[in-house]
Amino acid sequence: MSASVVLPTMSRMPSPLVADRSKRPPGEALVDLRRRLTLLSPRDPARTEVIARAAEAYGVSVWTIYRALRELTRPKSVRRSDHGSTRAMPAAGMERCAEIIAALKIRTSNKKGRHLSTARAIRLLEEDGVEAPDGLVRAPAGVLKRATLTAYCVGRVSIMRALRAPLPQCASRRNDQTNSGNLI
Secondary structure, three states, rough: OOOOOOOOOOOOOOOOOOOOOOOOOOOOHHHHHHHHHHHHOOOOOOOHHHHHHHHHHOOHHHHHHHHHHHHHHHOOOOOOOOOOOOOOOHHHHHHHHHHHHHHHHHHHOOOOOOOOHHHHHHHHHHHHOOOEOOEEOOOOOOOOHHHHHHHHHHHHHHHHHHHHHOOOOOHHHHHHHHHHHHHH
């Protein structure tokens, strides 16, 4: 008996009608090409010959080689292009939810400084909603995460601390009455 071999039904090879736009020379070849070009003077006609031979060897155009050499020296960003902004929802919506959750945490704090957890405040906002001056506000389910809100509020720590600052104590009316009674 011979073993049967299962062949894939779809080929992963690109169709010959579609040009492969992602053809680029390998990085080490570009570094070597850059080194060879630095040995030649800027206006040396041998530079164009070196570039043309490299383009022919890798099956790309001369302009692709020039573009790849230009991109080789370009610095790349360490961070994503959308660093600092959330993908969960637009900035205005995220700020509104962060304000509501901060207000929930402040309103639920007791004399010992304990308050509602961020995760529970998010769950409250998603499941039940919160009554605000402009009506009932409810966050879409599963969009807000504790880590996302924490990262969003990091730059606003001073505002949060100012809101958590204890209020000045006022003398109660009862103390004023007892003190005035003692003076008579």
